[in-house]
Amino acid sequence: MWRHRxxxxxxxxxxxxxxxxxxxxxxQINTLPRVLFEGRIVVIxxxxxxxxxxxxxxxxxxxxxxxxxxxxxxxxxxxxxxxxQVSTPDTCFLFxxxxxxxxxxxxxxxxxxxxxxIGLSLNDDWSQLRxxxxxxxxxxxxxxxxxxxxxxxxxxxxKLYANIFGQRISKTQQLSNWEADxxxxxxxxYAATDAWACLQLYHEINRLLTTRDYKFIPSTQESL
Numbered sequence: 001m002w003r004h005r006x007x008x009x010x011x012x013x014x015x016x017x018x019x020x021x022x023x024x025x026x027x028q029i030n031t032l033p034r035v036l037f038e039g040r041i042v043v044i045x046x047x048x049x050x051x052x053x054x055x056x057x058x059x060x061x062x063x064x065x066x067x068x069x070x071x072x073x074x075x076x077x078x079x080x081x082x083x084x085q086v087s088t089p090d091t092c093f094l095f096x097x098x099x100x101x102x103x104x105x106x107x108x109x110x111x112x113x114x115x116x117x118i119g120l121s122l123n124d125d126w127s128q129l130r131x132x133x134x135x136x137x138x139x140x141x142x143x144x145x146x147x148x149x150x151x152x153x154x155x156x157x158x159k160l161y162a163n164i165f166g167q168r169i170s171k172t173q174q175l176s177n178w179e180a181d182x183x184x185x186x187x188x189x190y191a192a193t194d195a196w197a198c199l200q201l202y203h204e205i206n207r208l209l210t211t212r213d214y215k216f217i218p219s220t221q222e223s224l
Contacts, residue, residue: 020208022153022219024163035167037193039090043183051105053086053093058109060088062116062141064199067125068178068191070098081128082178085195086117092192098179102132113138118202119195120144120157143201149209151216161197164204169197 068083084095120143173190
């Protein structure tokens with residue numbers, strides 16, 4: 001399991017109190033060290049594999065979730081979701097929905113009241129996933145809303161992770177072909193990182209809300 005290594009961002013002074021910003025300056029993101037999911041990645045290519053993966057995932061109280069869609073460069077064009085990523089702390093499953101659609105096994109996970117699904121911009125994900133099968137998601141947590149408890153106004157995953165962890169999530173694979181016959185290693189790591197990062201953010205937000213060991217800079221006082 002990858003273990004988070006503190007950065008200078010996390011050690012602002014001798015008391016190890018970090019600085020959080022209401023809005024993180026995106027021009028600073030490229031100066032940060034890159035973070036990448038280094039756990040186990042399992043690519044799911046069939047309904048049978050999906051059923052076994054969901055049985056495993058339903059053992060966890062919460063998972064990180066995200067989706068990827070092959071970009072359409074036609075005006076107004078939107079393709080069905082190609083990939084669903086679901087991550088535990090050390091394993092991420094990549095469900096290739098372009099191969100087998102959205103079977104009942106995955107719907108069972110998305111509608112489970114026992115396993116919480118944590119993500120960002122989830123309404124967009126649900127809307128796109130419903131193009132493959134109708135369902136009503138249950139037990140979900142939207143990070144864009146949850147992070148506001150810290151006073152943070154950022155909405156993107158990249159800015160939230162930079163703000164809270166002082167590390168950079170690369171977006172270079174975002175517009176790649178998610179319906180390719182075989183996903184590249186870079187695609188798999190990118191996709192897994194996004195889902196896993198949602199889970200990491202949830203746990204760290206909870207920790208900060210409990211310990212209050214941070215200094216907060218409102219948007220009117222930002223110096224970045």
